[in-house]
Amino acid sequence: MLDKSIEEERAPGVDERLARVVRIIVEQYDGDVKAFVESNRYRIEANRKAEAASDHGDEAPLRKCPSTTRIIGRISSARYS
Amino acid sequence: MPVHDKDYRENFERSLFLTGKITQEAAHALSPRIKELRAASGDPITLYIDSPGGSSAVAEGIRFLIKAPDQDGRRCRLITVAIGTAASAAADLLALGDYAIAEPQADILYHGSRQAFEQLLTFEGATSVAANLQEANERLALRLARSSFRRIIWRVVQLKDAIEKFRDGPEGLEELVEALTAKFTPGNAMLLREAIAKQKSLQEVQTAADNYLKKRKNVAQWPTKQLEPELVRAIVDFRSRRHKEDDWLLSRTGMREVASDFNLIHDYASQTKDLDAQLEVYGSLFLTHAQSAEFKSKSEEEHKVYLESHAADKLEVLWYFVVSLCRLLQTKDYQLTPEEAYWLGVVDEVTGSGLQSDREMIEMILSTESATRKP
Numbered sequence: 474m475l476d477k478s479i480e481e482e483r484a485p486g487v488d489e490r491l492a493r494v495v496r497i498i499v500e501q502y503d504g505d506v507k508a509f510v511e512s513n514r515y516r517i518e519a520n521r522k523a524e525a526a527s528d529h530g531d532e533a534p535l536r537k538c539p540s541t542t543r544i545i546g547r548i549s550s551a552r553y554s
Numbered sequence: 555m556p557v558h559d560k561d562y563r564e565n566f567e568r569s570l571f572l573t574g575k576i577t578q579e580a581a582h583a584l585s586p587r588i589k590e591l592r593a594a595s596g597d598p599i600t601l602y603i604d605s606p607g608g609s610s611a612v613a614e615g616i617r618f619l620i621k622a623p624d625q626d627g628r629r630c631r632l633i634t635v636a637i638g639t640a641a642s643a644a645a646d647l648l649a650l651g652d653y654a655i656a657e658p659q660a661d662i663l664y665h666g667s668r669q670a671f672e673q674l675l676t677f678e679g680a681t682s683v684a685a686n687l688q689e690a691n692e693r694l695a696l697r698l699a700r701s702s703f704r705r706i707i708w709r710v711v712q713l714k715d716a717i718e719k720f721r722d723g724p725e726g727l728e729e730l731v732e733a734l735t736a737k738f739t740p741g742n743a744m745l746l747r748e749a750i751a752k753q754k755s756l757q758e759v760q761t762a763a764d765n766y767l768k769k770r771k772n773v774a775q776w777p778t779k780q781l782e783p784e785l786v787r788a789i790v791d792f793r794s795r796r797h798k799e800d801d802w803l804l805s806r807t808g809m810r811e812v813a814s815d816f817n818l819i820h821d822y823a824s825q826t827k828d829l830d831a832q833l834e835v836y837g838s839l840f841l842t843h844a845q846s847a848e849f850k851s852k853s854e855e856e857h858k859v860y861l862e863s864h865a866a867d868k869l870e871v872l873w874y875f876v877v878s879l880c881r882l883l884q885t886k887d888y889q890l891t892p893e894e895a896y897w898l899g900v901v902d903e904v905t906g907s908g909l910q911s912d913r914e915m916i917e918m919i920l921s922t923e924s925a926t927r928k929p
Contacts, residue, residue: 488835490559490561490916490919491704491835491912491915491916492834492835493919494912494915494916494919495835495836495838495839496838497919498839499838499839499841499846499849499850500850503843503846504711504721504838504839504841504843504846506708506711506712506839506910507712507714507910509915509918510910510914510915510918513915513918513922514918516922517556517918517921520925
């Protein structure tokens with residue numbers, strides 16, 4: 474045998490995570506790898522956009538608030554005028 | 555939120571740089587850092603490569619130092635990243651990473667083992683050197699094939715129409731490989747066509763040897779000592795019949811050809827364990843739609859037997875093709891772009907290319923699972 478040490482090294486190395494990917498592709502995508510990748514890319518991108526939009530939404534009330542400088546300005550003018 | 559899997563990601567905090575020629579001095583310089591990283595944790599180590607190559611033995615030494623089991627038997631995962639040139643022994647090291655990444659500017663170059671000599675060679679010396687180089691090439695080709703096989707599986711299943719034909723039967727391999735050649739420059743596409751021719755020839759030798767041995771009684775019970783000479787006879791018989799019309803002689807190139815066939819068939823037996831494991835994981839990707847429906851209706855226990863009878867022959871021809879390909883990579887100079895290295899199964903991922911990768915697929919599943927877990 475040319476390569477016994479490597480064979481011993483590799484023998485137990487089946488990646489369970491990839492096995493799960495294969496099971497999902499076969500069970501849910503009829504073995505179509507491209508369909509699996511494309512639909513997940515689409516979903517991830519859609520989630521990312523939705524998250525970005527909701528982040529934007531959270532910022533909206535903050536934008537309505539007066540800036541810190543204006544608040545401090547108002548406090549100081551009230552206190553020292 | 556995207557989920558990252560550290561086993562598939564480069565990590566600068568736990569990294570090493572292999573730049574310049576691969577020499578004993580370079581290995582000595584890396585060793586303390588390797589030991590330090592191994593002692594700190596069992597997390598993967600990233601090896602950044604920008605090297606014109608050098609000693610294959612030293613490259614192997616570096617790889618073993620990173621991957622060798624520690625006192626508790628734990629192994630460390632190696633992530634290789636080509637950041638510039640990865641030529642010769644450096645290209646082998648790149649491909650032998652548990653997860654191999656090429657950056658878009660990387661340049662990957664393959665060629666066979668070479669040996670430089672300062673003194674004049676005698677005939678005996680030259681013969682021994684030739685035998686050593688051939689053995690080194692065979693060894694490297696086999697290692698490369700083992701690393702590339704999983705990657706090639708993921709490449710060919712992306713070739714939409716051709717994979718459907720291949721799912722119908724192993725004779726669809728030629729069409730599958732032809733579809734793969736579209737991803738290569740004309741020069742490198744020739745490599746794939748040569749590999750398919752070589753694969754056919756290897757498959758023929760294997761079948762001929764099987765048929766020859768089947769005629770012997772109780773061959774399965776024979777001790778290796780008895781089986782090996784018989785295997786050589788089977789190969790010589792096949793090759794002499796094959797070269798009936800030309801002036802093929804054992805004393806010319808014949809003996810080398812026989813030795814090469816012998817090594818391949820002999821090693822094939824030791825690789826069946828590897829192939830069985832791959833069949834269990836990837837076999838279902840090679841079933842036709844009808845077979846897939848039948849497969850899904852079966853129990854977990856029946857799956858293995860089903861795959862053995864419906865997918866093993868396809869994986870076997872694909873394996874022979876990958877071995878042939880890797881053997882050819884060790885014969886001439888082949889300069890590969892990162893994308894070509896990806897389609898050839900040398901690397902798992904090309905950063906920024908949009909090509910699908912194991913990492914992306916695994917992280918897709920992890921992120922789905924993490925989203926479902928959220929309240």
